[in-house]
Amino acid sequence: MALTQARKLGLTGKILIGMGAGILFGLLLRNLFPESTFIENYVTEGFLNVIGTIFVSGLKMIVVPLVFISLVCGTCSLSDPSKLGRLGGKTIVFYLFTTAIALSLAISIAILVHPGNASLVSDGLVFNAKEAPSLSQVLINIVPTNPLQAMSEGNMLQIILFAVIFGFAISHIGERGKRVAALFNDLNEVIMRVVTLIMQLAPYGVFALMAKLALTLGLETFGSVVKYFFVVLGVLLLHAFVVYPSLLKIIAGLNPFTFIRKMRDVQLFAFSTASSNATLPVTIETAEHRLGVDNKVASFTLPLGATINMDGTAIMQGVATVFIAQVYGIDLTITDYAMVVITATLASIGTAGVPGVGLIMLAMVLNQVGLPVEGIALIIGVDRLLDMVRTAVNVTGDTVATVVIAKSEKEFNEVTFNDTQAGKAASSFNDQLNAK
Ligand code: ASP
Numbered sequence: 001m002a003l004t005q006a007r008k009l010g011l012t013g014k015i016l017i018g019m020g021a022g023i024l025f026g027l028l029l030r031n032l033f034p035e036s037t038f039i040e041n042y043v044t045e046g047f048l049n050v051i052g053t054i055f056v057s058g059l060k061m062i063v064v065p066l067v068f069i070s071l072v073c074g075t076c077s078l079s080d081p082s083k084l085g086r087l088g089g090k091t092i093v094f095y096l097f098t099t100a101i102a103l104s105l106a107i108s109i110a111i112l113v114h115p116g117n118a119s120l121v122s123d124g125l126v127f128n129a130k131e132a133p134s135l136s137q138v139l140i141n142i143v144p145t146n147p148l149q150a151m152s153e154g155n156m157l158q159i160i161l162f163a164v165i166f167g168f169a170i171s172h173i174g175e176r177g178k179r180v181a182a183l184f185n186d187l188n189e190v191i192m193r194v195v196t197l198i199m200q201l202a203p204y205g206v207f208a209l210m211a212k213l214a215l216t217l218g219l220e221t222f223g224s225v226v227k228y229f230f231v232v233l234g235v236l237l238l239h240a241f242v243v244y245p246s247l248l249k250i251i252a253g254l255n256p257f258t259f260i261r262k263m264r265d266v267q268l269f270a271f272s273t274a275s276s277n278a279t280l281p282v283t284i285e286t287a288e289h290r291l292g293v294d295n296k297v298a299s300f301t302l303p304l305g306a307t308i309n310m311d312g313t314a315i316m317q318g319v320a321t322v323f324i325a326q327v328y329g330i331d332l333t334i335t336d337y338a339m340v341v342i343t344a345t346l347a348s349i350g351t352a353g354v355p356g357v358g359l360i361m362l363a364m365v366l367n368q369v370g371l372p373v374e375g376i377a378l379i380i381g382v383d384r385l386l387d388m389v390r391t392a393v394n395v396t397g398d399t400v401a402t403v404v405i406a407k408s409e410k411e412f413n414e415v416t417f418n419d420t421q422a423g424k425a426a427s428s429f430n431d432q433l434n435a436k
Pocket of ligand 1: 275276277310313352354356357358359387390391394
């Protein structure tokens, strides 16, 4: 009985249990053995670190082959080059549009709520900002000089460009191209199965990540920036649960509740790994198998989104800029705010889909409007938690855009979207195993 129930419990349920159990386990150890070096060496940095890192590495392991193979499949089935151009144009416009909404919300709410209190500034705040790349360098870097190097470094924009050219060439060499395309389609199936296998490990991986977080998170700095934390959190939730669903309903005429329900796994993965890139395998699998988006669209828009579309990050950067200005008692003019919108959009585009980079890119925004970069030191203490939530928003934004664009390109299966059971890949794989 218990066994059947455990089997019936979907992957989401198991991940949630892993998450809750991990937090409880971490808090328990933290309170029972405060500052124990044994726990630190053998539990936090020992087995929890090993399991958590192996899980995240497993996800990252498949990102490059998955993006390359899936995108080659996608582009070689798009034989019409104008369609590819249109798809690219629409995607970028939609991404910029949602980022602009995110930033406007973030800045106006931060101005209204006024989280920054000038008495917060204390002496000795130091933050060494890394230099952000220039725009011309960003453009030049899109073209790989060596595609294998791009893959080994995981440079997503370069991989995307190479895969698109490669797939495009396959679709233009007739019969021989068809054979290569068939091979890539088979490889795509293989890689999707690898994704499913790794997803089975998620409950344990998430347990370890959450327990480690509960053991290490320093909440001491939390007090002074509580208001900032809740403003960012509030805008993130507003964007995820009001703006995105409205866009889905208004532009694509789809039921937002179905979407939200099916996105739960993706959001949990994003939340636990704080990395859009590491979540990419789950995002692609969900978009194609659960939401009914054709591979042609998903294989292009999702890797691109995980690299350049970071609405959650833009929200944090918008609120943080206003907050730091308020804390230092600096008045921003309308032109400054316009500058914040432009630079934060660029900064979020330049933010890599890995943990914590959004905060580094914030330095670029602050520099641009002449605010003290040391202000970052104020918010660093609560950034780990916000990073998790904003990553979940980032991947949700990528998927909303993917669904909307797929629908407009007629590369979308609405029956799959509305079918609550569609593509429950992980459980069907379990069933297959059990049937053997
Ligand atoms: N962790 C975020 C992501 O992967 C990026 C950031 O804001 O730091 O989407």
